[in-house]
Amino acid sequence: MAKIVKLDPIDEETAIKTNDNLLSGLLRNELNVLQECGGRGMCSTCHIYIKEGMGSLSPLNRREKRTLEVITTCKMNSRLACQARVIGEGVVIELPSGMYLSEIEDIDALIGRRAQQDILHPLSGKVLVEEGKLISRSMISQLKDTRGEIKEYLAKTEDYSY
Numbered sequence: 001m002a003k004i005v006k007l008d009p010i011d012e013e014t015a016i017k018t019n020d021n022l023l024s025g026l027l028r029n030e031l032n033v034l035q036e037c038g039g040r041g042m043c044s045t046c047h048i049y050i051k052e053g054m055g056s057l058s059p060l061n062r063r064e065k066r067t068l069e070v071i072t073t074c075k076m077n078s079r080l081a082c083q084a085r086v087i088g089e090g091v092v093i094e095l096p097s098g099m100y101l102s103e104i105e106d107i108d109a110l111i112g113r114r115a116q117q118d119i120l121h122p123l124s125g126k127v128l129v130e131e132g133k134l135i136s137r138s139m140i141s142q143l144k145d146t147r148g149e150i151k152e153y154l155a156k157t158e159d160y161s162y
């Protein structure tokens with residue numbers, strides 16, 4: 001049996017098989033949801049807000065709780081789409097604003113331009129560059145360093161089992 005989940009940002013509905021995670025539905029609908037950690041509950045790129053229907057999702061697991069604790073934009077209704085499984089009807093979700101650093105293909109191309117939206121840290125969700133801010137060469141090198149550190153961290157944790 002499938003459950004209907006509403007995606008608030010694009011005002012669409014999607015059917016998700018009971019007990020499947022929200023990420024499968026988000027991807028199917030081509031929302032721009034990254035899976036920086038590969039769906040292991042270790043990053044912020046699938047962080048979402050549950051506008052309605054929190055009780056229709058599986059409870060938070062330990063991993064999810066720990067990751068949400070470091071996400072700076074975490075609220076009472078935050079979940080990780082790769083960890084939250086749909087068990088009932090009436091779930092309405094919303095995505096946090098901004099874009100993740102890992103979505104930017106060519107970082108160098110941003111030099112001298114203004115950020116069109118907040119650029120977020122893929123693990124903590126922290127705002128690295130605020131929307132409208134002019135991006136300097138030194139900021140670019142910082143962003144590249146951060147990207148390298150994240151890759152290293154996730155590679156190191158690849159064998160981690162729940």
Ligand code: FES
Nearest residue numbers: 039041042043082
């Ligand atoms: S994809 Fe990384 S926590 Fe969900």
